Amino acid sequence: MKKKSFTMVDVRHQRVLLIWAAAIVVYGVIFYYLPLAGWLMAFQDFKPVTGIFHSKFIGLDKFIRLFSDATFLRVIRNTLAMGVINLAVTFFMAILFAILLNEVASKGGKKVVQTISYLPHFLSWIIVTGILHDALSGTGIINQVLVNLNVIDQPINFFAHEQYFWPIVAFANVWKETGWNAIIYLAAITAIDPSLYEAASIDGAGRWQKIKNVTLPGIKPTIMILLLMNVGNVLNAGFEIQYLLGNGLVVNVSQTIDIYVLKWGISQGDYALGTAAGIFKSVVSIVLIVVCNHIAKKHGEERLF
Amino acid sequence: MEQTKTGFMNIALAPKAKEGKAEKTAVKKRKKISTGDLIFRICNGLFMLIFVIVTLYPVLNTLAVSLNDGTDALRGGIYLWPRMFTWKNYTTVLQKDNLITGATVTVARTIIGTVLALVTNAILAFIVSRKDFIFSKQLSLFWVITMYVNGGLIPTFLLYKSLGLTNSFAVYVIPGMISAFNMLVIRTYMKGIPDSLEESAQLDGAGYTTIFLKIISPLCKPVYATVALFVAVGQWNSWFDAMLYNRMSGDLTTLQYELMKLLSSVTNQSSSAEAMKNSNGSVTPTSVRAAATIVTMLPIICIYPFLQKYFVTGLTLGGVKE
Numbered sequence: 324m325k326k327k328s329f330t331m332v333d334v335r336h337q338r339v340l341l342i343w344a345a346a347i348v349v350y351g352v353i354f355y356y357l358p359l360a361g362w363l364m365a366f367q368d369f370k371p372v373t374g375i376f377h378s379k380f381i382g383l384d385k386f387i388r389l390f391s392d393a394t395f396l397r398v399i400r401n402t403l404a405m406g407v408i409n410l411a412v413t414f415f416m417a418i419l420f421a422i423l424l425n426e427v428a429s430k431g432g433k434k435v436v437q438t439i440s441y442l443p444h445f446l447s448w449i450i451v452t453g454i455l456h457d458a459l460s461g462t463g464i465i466n467q468v469l470v471n472l473n474v475i476d477q478p479i480n481f482f483a484h485e486q487y488f489w490p491i492v493a494f495a496n497v498w499k500e501t502g503w504n505a506i507i508y509l510a511a512i513t514a515i516d517p518s519l520y521e522a523a524s525i526d527g528a529g530r531w532q533k534i535k536n537v538t539l540p541g542i543k544p545t546i547m548i549l550l551l552m553n554v555g556n557v558l559n560a561g562f563e564i565q566y567l568l569g570n571g572l573v574v575n576v577s578q579t580i581d582i583y584v585l586k587w588g589i590s591q592g593d594y595a596l597g598t599a600a601g602i603f604k605s606v607v608s609i610v611l612i613v614v615c616n617h618i619a620k621k622h623g624e625e626r627l628f
Numbered sequence: 629m630e631q632t633k634t635g636f637m638n639i640a641l642a643p644k645a646k647e648g649k650a651e652k653t654a655v656k657k658r659k660k661i662s663t664g665d666l667i668f669r670i671c672n673g674l675f676m677l678i679f680v681i682v683t684l685y686p687v688l689n690t691l692a693v694s695l696n697d698g699t700d701a702l703r704g705g706i707y708l709w710p711r712m713f714t715w716k717n718y719t720t721v722l723q724k725d726n727l728i729t730g731a732t733v734t735v736a737r738t739i740i741g742t743v744l745a746l747v748t749n750a751i752l753a754f755i756v757s758r759k760d761f762i763f764s765k766q767l768s769l770f771w772v773i774t775m776y777v778n779g780g781l782i783p784t785f786l787l788y789k790s791l792g793l794t795n796s797f798a799v800y801v802i803p804g805m806i807s808a809f810n811m812l813v814i815r816t817y818m819k820g821i822p823d824s825l826e827e828s829a830q831l832d833g834a835g836y837t838t839i840f841l842k843i844i845s846p847l848c849k850p851v852y853a854t855v856a857l858f859v860a861v862g863q864w865n866s867w868f869d870a871m872l873y874n875r876m877s878g879d880l881t882t883l884q885y886e887l888m889k890l891l892s893s894v895t896n897q898s899s900s901a902e903a904m905k906n907s908n909g910s911v912t913p914t915s916v917r918a919a920a921t922i923v924t925m926l927p928i929i930c931i932y933p934f935l936q937k938y939f940v941t942g943l944t945l946g947g948v949k950e
Contacts, residue, residue: 361783
């Protein structure tokens, strides 16, 4: 950039752009880059009174405390487990839904189903968890169906048992986002050259064969890109629903890194420990993104950056 | 990143040209339906039916409960239709001061937040999409980095506190105003606009401000609508900022946050049915919450079906979800 020649004429000509750009950069520095300076807190014996400039540096003490805390290790496990499970099931369902919806013959039916499928995406997690509480309560629809089908004798209190928590979270994610996530695959499917399907028909391919040999390869680049993006976000996937659905009985499996940060950092006021946990999450996420990007490059797929 | 964007752009634009052909194939297919095909169609239809039921049932059930007498609803057995019809839950909701305050704040933050976000993201996208702008690349990078690296909850919280943003309305609309994702969506769209339009305007002596307001922006209406929709939905649905930053200011509460408080109060006392009966005649926390839920989701449900083409465009332009 240094070598690229721009003259004072350019500067004068573009002064409106420059002024706006400067204002926007100032905004960005304050709201996006300044918080990064707060990472210093994790290496300090941080006290709000002395602030970030006058607190004593204590090295990696907070991180050592963090990783010797059995709760934090469990929290990492929970975050990873739910992140991976959610990613796997929402991914699979979105692709499945997109492919099957594309096979629906009636155009009107397709449109109606698709419109309905977007609906849950627009509802807040507050509403979704409220609905889940109703549906899974003792008198809720799920227990009623299960009892009537003789799968169980007594209604189950789903929110009181640890083994149900992860599946509930996964189901909620599928319910909320399948239609929305399918949008991009449907767009990719409509872009597949129809002559490929015609050729497959002439070769005597059935529906399944067409899906397997034409549709899936056609949307593979899209699948790969979205997979990469989501793998990088796997640790970011756990806050709202776990916070809203979690309770004392399932705390061992419901707490995620973000909740841990909130609990220690804000509620208990240990800013340094909370920040340390946050840094751990950020660093792992960035490493994941870089690794995924590298893998994509190696395999000649489209990259994120 | 660049590659991705154009890739998705092609995907978004391609179908139009091919629709004609696709219809022809559909006609051909209809002539001969084999048994396998028939079974597939039936199974697929069933799958779609189940999908629709699972998606819609909880919402319709909440609607039925909200229109049913509260005490009666505790007996269970209400599915898609209220058993003892009443408006009482809704009149109760509309009389709750905290819900009214929450609704007012939510409407205000949705409108103000959306306008601010749209204007600033549009300006930023305009700047970085100017090919001759000397810092175009650096400015893009500056924002793309923010997509991947951020300070995290605690530093952000302390920063807002020291900036005096806690216990203020500004915390809802200022911090998240410019986002790299929304900027990229608009930028991708702007890059698709032919340069010749801008060049001819420049020959006529138009400055950047004029070009932005009179030439680029009118053409960007679809993508502006997309971003406005994304921002507005986010504003409408957010509750965490109200809880974290404005917990102490009752007059700055939001609808979703009040709904959350209703939810936790219901789950805490769900066992004590007696307490519910006494609360307000035939109205129970559960039935009031159902009514509040419907009121909260109603605006979005009414609007989103008509904006479908916009968010489909937005997703394909951004190539990223959410």
